[in-house]
Amino acid sequence: MQAFTVEQVRRLERAAMGPQDDGTLMQRAAAGLAAVLADELRTRAGHVYGTHVLVLVGPGNNGGDALWAAARLARRGVRVDAVGVLGTPHAEGLAALRAAGGRVVGTEALAALDAYDLAVDGVLGIGGRPGLPDDVADLVGRLADACVPVVAVDLPSGVAADTGAVPGAAVSAAVTVTFGVAKPCHLLEPARARTGRLVLVDIGLDTSAEEPELDAWDAARVADAWPWPARSSDKYAKGVVGVDCGSETYPGAGIMATYGAVHGGAGMVRFVGPESARATITANLPDVVFAPGRVQAHLLGSGWGERADGDRAVADAVASEVPGVLDADGIGHRPDRLPDSWLLTPHAGELARLLGIERSEVEDDPLAAVRAGAGRTGATVLLKGATQLVARPGVRTVEVAVPGPSWTGRAGSGDTLGGLCAAVLASGRPAHEAAVLGASLQAQTAAAHPGPLPPHVLAERCADRLGAWWQERHP
Numbered sequence: 489m490q491a492f493t494v495e496q497v498r499r500l501e502r503a504a505m506g507p508q509d510d511g512t513l514m515q516r517a518a519a520g521l522a523a524v525l526a527d528e529l530r531t532r533a534g535h536v537y538g539t540h541v542l543v544l545v546g547p548g549n550n551g552g553d554a555l556w557a558a559a560r561l562a563r564r565g566v567r568v569d570a571v572g573v574l575g576t577p578h579a580e581g582l583a584a585l586r587a588a589g590g591r592v593v594g595t596e597a598l599a600a601l602d603a604y605d606l607a608v609d610g611v612l613g614i615g616g617r618p619g620l621p622d623d624v625a626d627l628v629g630r631l632a633d634a635c636v637p638v639v640a641v642d643l644p645s646g647v648a649a650d651t652g653a654v655p656g657a658a659v660s661a662a663v664t665v666t667f668g669v670a671k672p673c674h675l676l677e678p679a680r681a682r683t684g685r686l687v688l689v690d691i692g693l694d695t696s697a698e699e700p701e702l703d704a705w706d707a708a709r710v711a712d713a714w715p716w717p718a719r720s721s722d723k724y725a726k727g728v729v730g731v732d733c734g735s736e737t738y739p740g741a742g743i744m745a746t747y748g749a750v751h752g753g754a755g756m757v758r759f760v761g762p763e764s765a766r767a768t769i770t771a772n773l774p775d776v777v778f779a780p781g782r783v784q785a786h787l788l789g790s791g792w793g794e795r796a797d798g799d800r801a802v803a804d805a806v807a808s809e810v811p812g813v814l815d816a817d818g819i820g821h822r823p824d825r826l827p828d829s830w831l832l833t834p835h836a837g838e839l840a841r842l843l844g845i846e847r848s849e850v851e852d853d854p855l856a857a858v859r860a861g862a863g864r865t866g867a868t869v870l871l872k873g874a875t876q877l878v879a880r881p882g883v884r885t886v887e888v889a890v891p892g893p894s895w896t897g898r899a900g901s902g903d904t905l906g907g908l909c910a911a912v913l914a915s916g917r918p919a920h921e922a923a924v925l926g927a928s929l930q931a932q933t934a935a936a937h938p939g940p941l942p943p944h945v946l947a948e949r950c951a952d953r954l955g956a957w958w959q960e961r962h963p
């Protein structure tokens with residue numbers, strides 16, 4: 489799924505409308521919204537006729553969509569109460585709802601909130617600034633307390649459409665019905681968690697001339713794109729990963745990174761990290777070799793801690809003209825510029841350090857931060873976290889890996905993730921694909937095996953996940 493910024497959406501809508509807005513797009517939006525609302529009522533209440541719906545209406549076209557859709561429901565026998573919560577509601581929409589038999593009431597005249605089967609959030613759409621006025625936030629909070637499911641129109645009011653930030657009060661929707669294209673807030677945390685199920689209504693926008701802001705992968709695309717070995721693939725065709733991770737202080741990082749590379753499907757793994765990790769690796773992964781030699785992707789940096797020869801180790805790896813993954817402490821040893829065949833895998837704190845900004849600035853606008861990281865270093869950057877973003881230097885579109893459960897993020901999961909990405913990189917895939925595929929495999933595996941599994945065990949499950957996909961593809 490692709491997402492476009494508010495500025496792009498406005499452009500797309502203008503192109504679809506032509507010089508005059510005759511309301512066609514709003515009618516398409518309202519028709520799609522009404523169909524989803526009717527489905528939700530049927531699912532939740534068992535029927536549409538006779539249900540009771542509350543519509544929160546703001547001052548713009550988002551409220552207009554909600555009112556026109558509510559008028560369609562009212563004509564089907566739904567009892568609709570609409571309340572203007574902000575500014576002056578869309579005049580034609582209001583007239584249409586009244587003509588269809590809907591009530592327009594003040595907040596003081598509302599029924600007990602738990603009498604409503606559904607609420608519609610038509611407060612703010614893409615014209616909204618983040619946050620909600622206190623009285624609106626209060627009503628939204630009371631609806632949540634009364635367990636009334638909310639269907640958001642276009643986006644949950646209060647969230648920042650372009651960044652996914654939620655700096656103040658915002659709606660938490662069970663379902664969000666968006667029009668034409670998804671917006672970044674639907675795909676980026678923390679707004680994504682408030683979006684609920686996302687339904688895209690086609691209103692006839694032609695996106696072919698716009699480069700998307702985000703490109704979010706799904707499970708099927710990951711399985712299609714995985715570098716499955718051909719019948720004739722030997723270990724070199726699958727790819728050799730050279731792992732230089734861990735230290736005497738953090739031997740586990742070297743072990744977990746190796747687990748990732750092995751279970752991500754590398755043809756061979758050479759471990760050139762510390763002595764302290766080798767006995768455990770030999771005991772658990774006897775296929776790993778310790779002799780230096782030819783590799784097709786490097787993996788460096790996880791668990792290095794302070795490393796006196798870190799600059800040299802990275803410089804030598806880069807000079808070998810083989811792609812690589814640079815993780816954690818290794819990122820601080822990078823040269824000024826890296827080729828985009830190299831992948832950096834920072835978490836928010838490491839990316840903040842790289843950019844010389846506060847961690848909170850990365851968390852507030854991860855999209856801008858990951859792009860800045862790629863621009864600054866020349867490398868491909870995978871920003872780890874609740875939403876895993878992959879940016880390439882000079883490429884507008886940022887890719888979004890398949891999200892997983894929050895169990896995944898724990899000490900060591902970044903080390904195994906680096907290994908998974910390095911395995912894909914060694915097979916010859918470009919760094920951005922290695923990043924998306926590695927991160928998505930780990931997330932989907934965690935989703936299929938929920939619970940707090942240690943990262944090296946989750947890495948083993950990744951191999952099972954690949955095996956299951958393989959069997960589906962080769963019945």
Ligand SMILES: NC(=O)C1=CN([C@@H]2O[C@H](COP(=O)(O)OP(=O)(O)OC[C@H]3O[C@@H](n4cnc5c(N)ncnc54)[C@H](OP(=O)(O)O)[C@@H]3O)[C@@H](O)[C@H]2O)[C@@H](O)CC1
Binds near residue numbers: 618
């Ligand atoms: N364009 C199209 O073709 C189509 C558009 N469609 C629909 O239109 C929606 C966009 O409509 P829109 O542009 O009217 O903006 P919308 O979000 O309804 O409200 C803006 C108003 O809210 C106000 N305001 C903002 N933030 C605020 C805050 N925090 N607290 C208080 N007030 C705040 C703001 O005030 P101002 O900025 O002027 O101060 C302004 O008055 C879009 O999401 C989709 O649903 C579909 O029908 C498909 C076709």
Ligand SMILES: [K+]
Binds near residue numbers: 610645
């Ligand atoms: K809304």
